[in-house]
Amino acid sequence: MKRICLTLEAPKGRINEVDYLKCVFILLMIAFHLTYIGNSYPYAKQIVYTFHIPGFLLISGYFASISKRPLELFLSMLWIFIPYAIMEAGYTVAASYLPIKDHIEELSLIIVLRNVFVTPLGPYWYLHTLMLCSATYYIVMRKPSFNGILILCVIFWFYSEVLHIASFANECYFLAGAVIKCCGVSFLRFFRHSWIAVVPILIAMFMYPDCWYRVNIVGVVLVYLVISLLLAAYPYIRGKNILLFLGRNTFIIFIFSPIFTVLTKVYQPYIISFDKSGMLFLLISIPFVLIGSFIVARILEFIPQSSCFLRKVKCAE
Numbered sequence: 036m037k038r039i040c041l042t043l044e045a046p047k048g049r050i051n052e053v054d055y056l057k058c059v060f061i062l063l064m065i066a067f068h069l070t071y072i073g074n075s076y077p078y079a080k081q082i083v084y085t086f087h088i089p090g091f092l093l094i095s096g097y098f099a100s101i102s103k104r105p106l107e108l109f110l111s112m113l114w115i116f117i118p119y120a121i122m123e124a125g126y127t128v129a130a131s132y133l134p135i136k137d138h139i140e141e142l143s144l145i146i147v148l149r150n151v152f153v154t155p156l157g158p159y160w161y162l163h164t165l166m167l168c169s170a171t172y173y174i175v176m177r178k179p180s181f182n183g184i185l186i187l188c189v190i191f192w193f194y195s196e197v198l199h200i201a202s203f204a205n206e207c208y209f210l211a212g213a214v215i216k217c218c219g220v221s222f223l224r225f226f227r228h229s230w231i232a233v234v235p236i237l238i239a240m241f242m243y244p245d246c247w248y249r250v251n252i253v254g255v256v257l258v259y260l261v262i263s264l265l266l267a268a269y270p271y272i273r274g275k276n277i278l279l280f281l282g283r284n285t286f287i288i289f290i291f292s293p294i295f296t297v298l299t300k301v302y303q304p305y306i307i308s309f310d311k312s313g314m315l316f317l318l319i320s321i322p323f324v325l326i327g328s329f330i331v332a333r334i335l336e337f338i339p340q341s342s343c344f345l346r347k348v349k350c351a352e
Contacts, residue, residue, distance in 0.1 A: 056266070070136070089208040101176050119290075123159045172210075184217075290328075291331045
């Protein structure tokens with residue numbers, strides 16, 4: 036089994052700017068999965084939720100492969116599905132005992148299987164959508180064409196409106212990334228870095244607070260503008276190696292971070308008692324969640340039975 040990459044040196048073939056974007060998105064995901072932060076800053080949460088998961092889906096769609104052999108695709112999906120299924124099942128069981136937002140009153144095997152295969156509970160829905168979109172895209176777009184894109188739109192609509200197993204808006208962000216790639220346009224050429232993007236973003240923030248939703252056309256434009264602004268800031272950011280390292284290892288963070296976001300509630304009352312703003316809690320919790328996620332991944336690496344679980348948990352995602 037390939038060892039987990041815990042080096043700051045970037046593997047060949049990576050696009051640093053994309054890893055940087057993934058790092059920003061995953062850090063924002065952790066921040067607003069902290070219940071106290073999300074509840075204390077609902078408008079900031081609304082803004083972040085407008086672009087951080089769409090950003091992930093755009094990147095996933097852009098880098099989705101249709102050149103793999105069927106067996107290679109099956110294995111790549113399997114190495115995502117195994118940790119996803121284990122963690123989603125675990126999250127569902129935990130939700131029946133813990134007083135969390137997704138609390139389940141009555142637990143059964145049917146509910147666990149439904150959440151794993153049909154309607155994921157909690158933060159793991161993204162991996163469910165990713166696998167669903169990637170497999171469908173591979174089957175339909177073996178020979179990229181305009182008709183294939185239309186067929187994908189219909190299938191994605193069917194998943195959403197008929198089967199109710201995914202969000203059509205989220206599927207469309209994945210499809211948008213795939214279309215950009217099919218058109219032969221590089222990711223960084225399509226998403227032009229621009230400081231000017233800050234102007235409409237600030238106007239939307241202070242004058243049109245109700246426009247921050249990923250499902251409307253304004254939200255789509257804002258996703259583009261935020262990515263452009265983040266790319267403009269990239270050359271001026273120090274400590275890039277750490278950010279790029281986190282961006283290369285978002286799967287580790289995504290899989291294990293819910294464990295530690297729940298554990299932050301143990302010390303949350305003590306910190307909030309003298310800092311109601313939650314900023315100190317946030318500054319402590321993000322490193323706690325990140326370090327905890329990597330420690331779990333490293334420990335599992337030395338357990339032979341976890342080899343299948345960890346096949347995807349490596350730096351070259």
